[in-house]
Amino acid sequence: MSVSYLVQAEHAQAAMFCRTFDRIIDGSRNVFVRFDKEYAYGEAHDAWKEYAKTVGESAADLLSADVGVSEYGEKENSDLIERYGIKTADFPQYRLFVKGTSGLGSPIAYTGAAKTDEFVRFVQEKAGAWIGLPGQIKELDEIAKEFMGSTEQAALLQKAEAAAASSTQDTAKYYVKVMTKATGDKDFVAKETTRLKKMMEESSVKPAKKEQFGRRLNVLSSF
Template sequence: MYSSYILGSILLLFSFTRSANGCKGCVSLDEYNFDKIISRFEAVLVKFDVAYPYGEKHDVFTKLAEELAQNEKLILAEVGVKDYGDKENEKLALKFGVGKDDLPAIRLFVKGKSPVELAKSAEWTVDNLRNLIKDNTDIYIGLPGCLEKFDKLAMEFVNSGNKQKKLEETQAKVAELKDNEKETASIYVKFMSKIVESGLDFVNHELGRLNKILKQGKVNDKKKVELANRLNILRSFSLPKDEL
């Protein structure tokens, strides 16, 4: 049933949209097909922009679109807004609070909810756009360096009243993994052990420590990737905001 639904969605996309300007994995939306496409997916991340977008923000959006192109529950889309001629999509943008001076602007559309805005003050990075989706949906999008099964275990661990037991269960599951996944899984276990010892404050402390190292820029490219992956695994613990 769900496969048929997805197939229908894909066919609809080919019928009503074209590939967005230089944005692989994106679709182009307008005032005629917007509601038809939005209603077909659990979530749609939309960039309202000029008709022929360019620049760093467009590049960031394109990079995320390529990364998430295979996700069946989520799609990234662009709305090109013109302030000349027929002023295509201007009314559509204004409907969601996006004026000429706001372009480019991001809105996340989630079924059954009001659109979520990426704050104007927020830095346009792949991480921030990805986290906007992660924080407002239940869709698994998989941060680089993470394992889906262990992301779910991390969430269960944080919400568990018996973290020691969850730690032991996770340790047992590491043995079931392929060798190339064990090293990553062991990082989850290490973080869980630290939380058992020091409490949830460990996550905040470690996030700050790793971010500080990365900002100093004194590590080589290989180490940067390693630290970035560890940061992503920390985020997978999805701490409630009142516990951060």
């Protein structure tokens, strides 16, 4: 049995093989596993590759693993999908094994859309492993998550302004702008999200601008 997986490190992302799946999910690390047919392709596959790349470029305490299942011949890795009650007709399937748990038999099933940003949000929420989508800044992201439901928005805004002042990323000021607007309009985040999504659909918008809007939407998703 072979399991292909991607190891996330500060400067590298390497494809490797491991004979024992249980060694990978021994509870010493967060592991997000995709179970799919042996030679996967298509939009879901592309989204997963982009997710693994995003994780690989971060310093997240997280491993992304691929279990390719063959339906013919020796039916490689079919024992693993049987263990977790996965049917080939439902491929791709995803399971999160959380660090510090005896995860061999109790992974968390992912049931969302096969989209890169959705994978990221799921892992951040369930494993507490901050990855960061393009445009997101960890320190400001943490403030943003507190902001909308807080009674101390003024103090959080000041904290965000200080953090943004020391950041070189172009979205730092956008975090502050969103917080400032949202202080007087609790629906601002929802309205701004709708506005940017609509603008991204316009054919006249240049690719660079769409990229900027995408980064801003990632920031908005943190609130």
